[in-house]
Amino acid sequence: MTTPLAPGAVLGFIGLGNMGTPMVRRLVEAGYTVRGFDTDPAARDRIAGLGAEPVAELAAVTEGAAAILLMLPSSDVVEHVLDEAGLLDAATPGTVLVDMGSSRPHSTRMLADRAAGRDLRMVDAPVSGGVGGAEAGTLTIMVGGAAEDVARVRPPLDCLGGKVTHVGGIGAGHALKALNNLMSATHLLVSSEALLAGREFGLDPAVMLEVVNGSSGRSGSTEAKWPNFVLPGTFDSGFGLRLMLKDMRIAVDLAEETGWPALLGEAAVELWAKAAEELPASADHTEIVRWLTDTHEGKEERA
Numbered sequence: 001m002t003t004p005l006a007p008g009a010v011l012g013f014i015g016l017g018n019m020g021t022p023m024v025r026r027l028v029e030a031g032y033t034v035r036g037f038d039t040d041p042a043a044r045d046r047i048a049g050l051g052a053e054p055v056a057e058l059a060a061v062t063e064g065a066a067a068i069l070l071m072l073p074s075s076d077v078v079e080h081v082l083d084e085a086g087l088l089d090a091a092t093p094g095t096v097l098v099d100m101g102s103s104r105p106h107s108t109r110m111l112a113d114r115a116a117g118r119d120l121r122m123v124d125a126p127v128s129g130g131v132g133g134a135e136a137g138t139l140t141i142m143v144g145g146a147a148e149d150v151a152r153v154r155p156p157l158d159c160l161g162g163k164v165t166h167v168g169g170i171g172a173g174h175a176l177k178a179l180n181n182l183m184s185a186t187h188l189l190v191s192s193e194a195l196l197a198g199r200e201f202g203l204d205p206a207v208m209l210e211v212v213n214g215s216s217g218r219s220g221s222t223e224a225k226w227p228n229f230v231l232p233g234t235f236d237s238g239f240g241l242r243l244m245l246k247d248m249r250i251a252v253d254l255a256e257e258t259g260w261p262a263l264l265g266e267a268a269v270e271l272w273a274k275a276a277e278e279l280p281a282s283a284d285h286t287e288i289v290r291w292l293t294d295t296h297e298g299k300e301e302r303a
């Protein structure tokens, strides 16, 4: 019998970065007891101020926790945390592990099998909506896993997301998230190319956005990324360029495997990879526009 994890339950949370920190805040505000771990002591200090309990040892997040949420950078890190760092050994049988980062679906399935071997359950629940969505509790959450496990973690997911959809079996959420980001990154690139060319022609970018957003060229990039992070010149969405590239690569690999290779997607990956080489490691993904501009201006100077 599945008992949904209502507020009052203890949750472990691993990965207290740009997304994890506001997510922990929402869970605490909803009445959950949250025990959080991050390898970065500054990240642990941040959640102490939010009413959560930071723990300095990974195994301590498992104490009394019926579910452990992970918001880590990549599958490699998730594999490390579950395996070498010992989460699979430390977690109490019956615990649901919820990977909310953007991971590789095959890795997720492999980890779910390993978890099942220790009587642990696994759900993938990656998110879309950025730091703003995490702060407001309006994330779109795409969930993969067995129905009874999803039902168990549904209440905390509902605290974090405005739209929580069970999209299939284990790994399905991660597949959909990667495909979503391939679309998002490709939109951002092509929208930016068009907007930069229009600006060169003499059009005002703000006017172009106003018109495009009422036309068929609109996308999340023209509706949110350009107006909020590019036009004001802040480039501070809180989603790293390298994280976006990781997701795009997951998606093109998945497309290739299905026999439906993403030819335009692969071209986009090549450009994003070049940008990742040339921009600082900490670059925000919206800085792809800065990179396009610099690349163009460099070419002009060399001509």
Ligand code: NAD
Pocket: 014, 015, 016, 017, 018, 019, 020, 037, 038, 039, 040, 043, 071, 072, 073, 074, 077, 080, 081, 100, 101, 102, 103, 127, 128, 129, 130, 131, 237, 238, 239, 240, 243, 244, 247
């Ligand atoms: P981030 O780099 O800000 O945070 C990751 C955190 O994980 C850091 O605090 C880091 O110290 C911690 N960490 C790394 N290795 C660890 C380990 N071995 N043990 C414990 N903690 C460890 O990343 P983020 O922007 O919060 O993204 C997290 C995940 O969410 C990624 O998979 C990303 O692709 C996805 N995502 C991010 C956004 C966004 O807007 N930032 C949106 C949707 C999805």
